Amino acid sequence: MIRFRGVTKSYPGSDSPAVDNLSLDIAKGAITVFVGPSGCGKTTSLRMINRMVEPTSGTIEVGGRDASTIPSSDLRRSMGYVMQSSGLLPHRTVLDNIATVPRLNGVPKRKARARAAELLDVVGLAPELGNRYPGQLSGGQQQRVGVARALAADPPVLLMDEPFSAVDPVVRAELQQELLRLQRDLAKTIVFVTHDIDEATILGDKVAVFAVGGRLAQYDSPEGILRAPVDDFVAGFVGKDRGFRHLGFQPGDTVAVHPVQTLDPAQLADPAVPVRGGWALAVDDGGRPLGWVPASGRASVTSPDDVVPGGSLHRHGESLRSALDAALSSPSGMGVVVDPEGRVEGIVQAGEILELIEKARLRRGMALHGSAV
Numbered sequence: 001m002i003r004f005r006g007v008t009k010s011y012p013g014s015d016s017p018a019v020d021n022l023s024l025d026i027a028k029g030a031i032t033v034f035v036g037p038s039g040c041g042k043t044t045s046l047r048m049i050n051r052m053v054e055p056t057s058g059t060i061e062v063g064g065r066d067a068s069t070i071p072s073s074d075l076r077r078s079m080g081y082v083m084q085s086s087g088l089l090p091h092r093t094v095l096d097n098i099a100t101v102p103r104l105n106g107v108p109k110r111k112a113r114a115r116a117a118e119l120l121d122v123v124g125l126a127p128e129l130g131n132r133y134p135g136q137l138s139g140g141q142q143q144r145v146g147v148a149r150a151l152a153a154d155p156p157v158l159l160m161d162e163p164f165s166a167v168d169p170v171v172r173a174e175l176q177q178e179l180l181r182l183q184r185d186l187a188k189t190i191v192f193v194t195h196d197i198d199e200a201t202i203l204g205d206k207v208a209v210f211a212v213g214g215r216l217a218q219y220d221s222p223e224g225i226l227r228a229p230v231d232d233f234v235a236g237f238v239g240k241d242r243g244f245r246h247l248g249f250q251p252g253d254t255v256a257v258h259p260v261q262t263l264d265p266a267q268l269a270d271p272a273v274p275v276r277g278g279w280a281l282a283v284d285d286g287g288r289p290l291g292w293v294p295a296s297g298r299a300s301v302t303s304p305d306d307v308v309p310g311g312s313l314h315r316h317g318e319s320l321r322s323a324l325d326a327a328l329s330s331p332s333g334m335g336v337v338v339d340p341e342g343r344v345e346g347i348v349q350a351g352e353i354l355e356l357i358e359k360a361r362l363r364r365g366m367a368l369h370g371s372a373v
């Protein structure tokens with residue numbers, strides 16, 4: 001557990017504090033995200049945890065001890081640090097970069113490198129990348145190495161400062177999922193800084209929204225922040241489509257899955273096989289979806305190259321947001337549901353999903369609070 005108690009940081013020469021009277025408990029083994037617009041004190045707050053920055057007043061406790069009484073070198077050794085520019089040493093190989101902190105801690109070279117090779121695998125990188133230099137990796141690969149390096153000494157706490165903001169959105173989404181996967185196994189105490197509210201709600205068990213002037217505006221679960229922002233600042237920061245994003249926290253397994261007509265490659269190739277209803281779903285030999293075949297144009301759609309591309313897929317266990325997105329993005333209006341192997345299970349319909357959402361809203365009595373989903 002990390003505890004901020006009335007922590008203020010004022011940098012010399014500045015009129016207003018960078019962090020203003022911050023009190024906050026960070027749970028062990030969970031991901032806590034600091035989010036907010038630029039300059040609101042997120043990085044300063046993060047760096048006070050390992051004493052890279054010293055508070056002007058107030059106390060920070062780490063594991064029940066006042067951090068100001070713990071030697072900063074000890075603190076930093078017990079906390080991995082990952083930053084936006086991966087911070088890798090350019091003239092050292094990837095393996096040597098990962099092994100840096102264990103080597104400083106006195107771990108023999110062979111052992112440190114063997115552990116580094118294991119960590120490459122943990123963060124999803126191929127073994128052969130270990131002998132490259134950081135400049136020979138993509139931005140996303142460098143960030144993974146940064147995470148591996150932070151994990152190398154097996155610290156209980158990871159501090160992550162905008163670690164994924166320098167990579168493109170697709171790689172960023174991959175890295176976010178990787179971090180969640182890693183966290184399921186490792187259960188580290190992670191403090192993660194971002195200015196992106198989507199990233200915050202995807203990753204955070206708890207989210208601290210900071211306002212300009214270093215004030216903590218709201219500290220809640222992602223769901224709580226999306227459903228009930230405490231003030232106009234948080235509502236504005238969370239953005240217009242918060243209602244839609246909130247669906248990401250509602251389980252999608254209550255949605256009825258209906259059968260759908262599928263056409264395997266042999267059936268698709270035979271124009272005499274009719275499309276009953278408005279659309280049929282073309283699938284490959286393994287039952288995985290390829291795209292839609294409209295009844296109206298059946299005769300001209302006989303190969304996978306001719307099908308109408310499908311929308312997003314809804315997988316078992318995913319949220320109502322994913323179910324609704326599958327239905328809304330599908331050219332047929334039917335959202336395709338697939339099993340863990342990617343095989344078609346059936347379809348969901350937007351109208352039915354909206355009905356479920358409305359029922360859930362009424363159950364929660366949100367109408368009473370006047371905040372519509």
Ligand SMILES: Nc1ncnc2c1ncn2[C@@H]1O[C@H](COP(=O)(O)OP(=O)(O)OP(=O)(O)O)[C@@H](O)[C@H]1O
Nearest residue numbers: 011012014018037038039040041042043044045195
């Ligand atoms: N070393 C420093 N000396 C003086 N002022 C600083 C220093 N570091 C940060 N500040 C100021 O403190 C305030 C908070 O900065 P901080 O980097 O903590 O915010 P942030 O929310 O992490 O911003 P960003 O998302 O842009 O990184 C800003 O006004 C910044 O200019």
